Amino acid sequence: MTVQITRLPVANLTTDAFLPFGQVIECEGRVGHSINDASSHRFSDLAQLETDADGRLALSIFRASGQMLPLMLNRLERHPLGSQAFMPLNGQSFLIVVCLASPDQMHFNAASLKVFLSNGRQGINFNRGVWHHPLLSLSDGDFLVADRLGSGNNCDEIDISPWCVAIEL
Amino acid sequence: MTVQITRLPVANLTTDAFLPFGQVIECEGRVGHSINDASSHRFSDLAQLETDADGRLALSIFRASGQMLPLMLNRLERHPLGSQAFMPLNGQSFLIVVCLASPDQMHFNAASLKVFLSNGRQGINFNRGVWHHPLLSLSDGDFLVADRLGSGNNCDEIDISPWCVAIEL
Numbered sequence: 001m002t003v004q005i006t007r008l009p010v011a012n013l014t015t016d017a018f019l020p021f022g023q024v025i026e027c028e029g030r031v032g033h034s035i036n037d038a039s040s041h042r043f044s045d046l047a048q049l050e051t052d053a054d055g056r057l058a059l060s061i062f063r064a065s066g067q068m069l070p071l072m073l074n075r076l077e078r079h080p081l082g083s084q085a086f087m088p089l090n091g092q093s094f095l096i097v098v099c100l101a102s103p104d105q106m107h108f109n110a111a112s113l114k115v116f117l118s119n120g121r122q123g124i125n126f127n128r129g130v131w132h133h134p135l136l137s138l139s140d141g142d143f144l145v146a147d148r149l150g151s152g153n154n155c156d157e158i159d160i161s162p163w164c165v166a167i168e169l
Numbered sequence: 170m171t172v173q174i175t176r177l178p179v180a181n182l183t184t185d186a187f188l189p190f191g192q193v194i195e196c197e198g199r200v201g202h203s204i205n206d207a208s209s210h211r212f213s214d215l216a217q218l219e220t221d222a223d224g225r226l227a228l229s230i231f232r233a234s235g236q237m238l239p240l241m242l243n244r245l246e247r248h249p250l251g252s253q254a255f256m257p258l259n260g261q262s263f264l265i266v267v268c269l270a271s272p273d274q275m276h277f278n279a280a281s282l283k284v285f286l287s288n289g290r291q292g293i294n295f296n297r298g299v300w301h302h303p304l305l306s307l308s309d310g311d312f313l314v315a316d317r318l319g320s321g322n323n324c325d326e327i328d329i330s331p332w333c334v335a336i337e338l
Binding site: 142 | 213
């Protein structure tokens with residue numbers, strides 16, 4: 001039996017390329033404005049946080065273990081009730097795997113699966129309901145996470161192991 | 170004429186000491202729980218973000234210039250419509266100056282003015298309406314900021330220069 005393995009190319013993370021999935025959190029390429037008697041420069045509204053009315057938004061820290069490549073992906077998840085943002089706190093690079101939903105919104109569109117590489121100064125925010133792989137840090141490090149807490153099911157999962165998706169750098 | 174200068178002691182930032190003003194965002198001293206097939210450890214709900222119904226919560230980056238000590242403080246501010254969180258992205262230490270409101274909530278209680286020092290791995294979240302000094306980073310660096318955006322007045326300011334408050338380390 002031959003197993004077909006799909007190797008996904010890894011793209012640099014840019015605002016435009018990530019637009020269908022959410023926002024890139026970085027100062028690069030943005031103008032911002034001076035605040036606090038010029039002691040700080042504010043790059044405002046880089047990510048828009050979202051929750052349903054039954055939830056609330058909170059900050060958490062994920063302490064991530066560095067993953068070895070190549071990686072075989074076996075699942076995706078999505079949060080139907082709120083957005084989810086990740087910002088590296090130790091300058092660590094990480095991979096972001098995202099996918100559009102199928103037209104009926106029930107499944108994912110395998111052909112749209114994409115992998116992005118953060119340079120470690122870039123965070124991301126997944127829009128509500130965007131299919132993504134759980135956090136894939138390339139070295140040990142902490143991430144500040146902004147997401148929705150509260151009752152109700154806020155995590156759908158799907159097994160993608162039949163697709164045999166691999167990531168190599 | 171003799172000017173009376175009040176020199177404020179600088180306290181280490183701890184969850185308990187900061188409780189009247191908001192939350193400390195750090196893993197230290199917390200248990201957390203394993204997630205994502207043990208590839209991450211989640212320290213959840215470290216800070217509770219808040220906005221009024223007319224606003225929304227967003228992430229921004231403040232690029233701060235390092236401040237020289239001693240510092241003379243001349244104003245405090247508060248955000249009546251939402252919380253405001255700061256997390257250092259480059260491990261930089263920063264000072265947090267906070268103050269309780271007067272019993273009528275209109276002014277601040279000078280006797281309660283406190284200064285805390287973050288070790289650079291600690292962020293903070295000011296509860297809605299807490300009087301505080303604008304960001305005082307001790308070296309150049311970026312901070313991830315989670316706060317309320319939207320219409321309406323979300324910044325009260327007060328001149329504290331008559332108190333001649335100084336900070337020294």
